[in-house]
Amino acid sequence: MSLDEKTAAAPAAEPHRRTPVPRWLLGVGPLVLIAILLGLFSLLNAPGLSKLSEGVPPKEEVAVEDIRLTPGQIAITVRNEGPDRVSIAQVNVSDYYALFTQTRETMAPLESTTLTISYNWVEGDPYEVALVTSLGGKIPADIEAAALSPERGSSFFGLMTLLGVYVGVIPVALGMLWMPFVRRAPASWVRVLLGVTVGLLAFLAIDATLEAVELVADNGAFGGPIVVFLGAVAAYLVLEGTDAWMRRHQKLSATSQPATLPPGRLALLIAIGIGLHNFGEGLAIGSAYAVGSLALGASLIVGFAIHNTTEGLAIVTPLAKQPPGLARLALLGLIAGSPAIAGALIGATVYQPALSAFLLGVGAGSVAQVAVKLIPLLKDRTEKTLTAPTTIGIILGLAVMFATGLLVQA
Known part of the structure; x- marks a missing residue:
């Protein structure tokens, strides 16, 4: 066999393979380089750009x-x-x-x-x-009418707790007393009540957003009004992600529509959304009282009670055909109402406008997400959502919340 034939018959040498770079290093590498670049830029005091600020007076905000x-x-x-x-x-x-x-x-x-x-x-x-x-x-920093700020002692915290019970827990519990009426209502009436629920949740979302934006309208620290929308979007996405995880956990079909959500889960979502809104409401009440700008009269408490009673109706409406036990109803009521107590306590002690606006945004995003989940339940036998009864229900929900909201202008 010739040399050429031996060479042709010999097995081909395998090409040299490089060790692959770890995936985590590919992701962390650019971050490290960016950090080094920014550090050098800061240490060298922005080389070549230092003259830009010469002769420009400091900006005081x-x-x-x-x-x-x-x-x-x-x-x-x-x-x-x-x-x-x-x-x-x-x-x-x-x-x-x-x-x-x-x-x-x-x-x-x-x-x-x-x-x-x-x-x-x-x-x-x-x-x-x-x-x-x-x-x-x-x-x-003008003071319209000087008044002694309340002392933050045990009696003060007791008052804030009582206030949270008055405007959060009791009204929601009273609203849930509509459960027997909802259970006996025909399907057409239930769709109207669901429309009312969507209307009042939409009002809560809009009201919380406007109130939060007003809090930071003249305060640009930490982003100003942007924190409101960050809170709303974050809450909406978290609730959507949680619902998707629960669907997978319970092995629901990937093609299931929102209308297939179990009534118990819908009621829980509504209670959570309303609870986050009531937390923001308690936060606003507590902070207003702490700075002496809230007159705690009986008429104001009554106004809050009437305004928040409809929230209990929103919780029990999805449970029309599958009523839970008293213990489950009590738990839903506490989830929706008790955050008002925590909000009042926090607002009266560690109030900060940007944080309050963010939490109000969280409440707005939460109730908006729940309202979207309820919309498929408005469909009638012909698969139409915005029928005359459901449209009337939505408008009625908005109108009731607006009218009762006029009673709690502090």
Whole structure:
């Protein structure tokens, strides 16, 4: 056999194979490079760009977050919303420069400070307060009518708990007393009641969104109104993902439509959505009372009770044909109503506008998700959703919530 034939008969050498790069390294690698680049950019103080800020005065943007009045003192909490550091140098109260102390001499971006001002204010009088920065800027923090802020003791927390029970737990429980009526109602009436439920949930979503946006309309810290929509979208997606997981866990068909959701699960979703909304409502009530801007009269409590009673009806309506036991109903009522207690306690102690707006957005997204889940249940025998009865029900739900909402304007 010739040399060429031997070479042709020899097995071909296998090509050299490189060890594959781990998948996690391919994902982490770009992040590490970005971090190194940003670190160098920061350490070198943005080479070539430092002259851009020459001759440009610092930008001072400060928002007032809280005002508390105690005998002989005014405590004001402010937050730096701008990109530059801010220092409060003077405090002017109705053309009088008052002595003050503060928890932080200089505020970096997004930092806050609480100023304690020595001033013998008179109850009921208005005061024009101006915080003067080291650069001469003025931050208004006016007080329409001076009133003593409540002490945060055991009696105060007891009052907040009682308030949460009055406006959350009791109204929802009263609304759930419609259960016997819903059970005996014909199918056409149940569709009308489901329309009412969709209407009131839609109103709650819109109302919570507008209230949250108003909270941070003049406060750009942490993104301003964007936190409201982030909270709403996050809540909607979490509930959708949870529902999908429950479907897989229970081995439901992948092609199942929302209408196949079990009544018990729909009632639970409604209770969760309403509970998150009531948490935001309690948060607003507690924070308003803590700063002395909420008059806790009997008429206001009655207004809240009437306004929130319809929420109980929304919970029991999907259970028309499959009523649960009393223990399950009690649990649903607590899920929907008790968050108002937690909201009132938190709002009265650690109130922060951006956080409150975010949580209100969470409530809005939650009830919106539940409303979408209910829409397929409005179909009649001809598979039409927006029939005359269901449309009337939706409009009636919106109208009832609007009318009862007029009773709780604080």
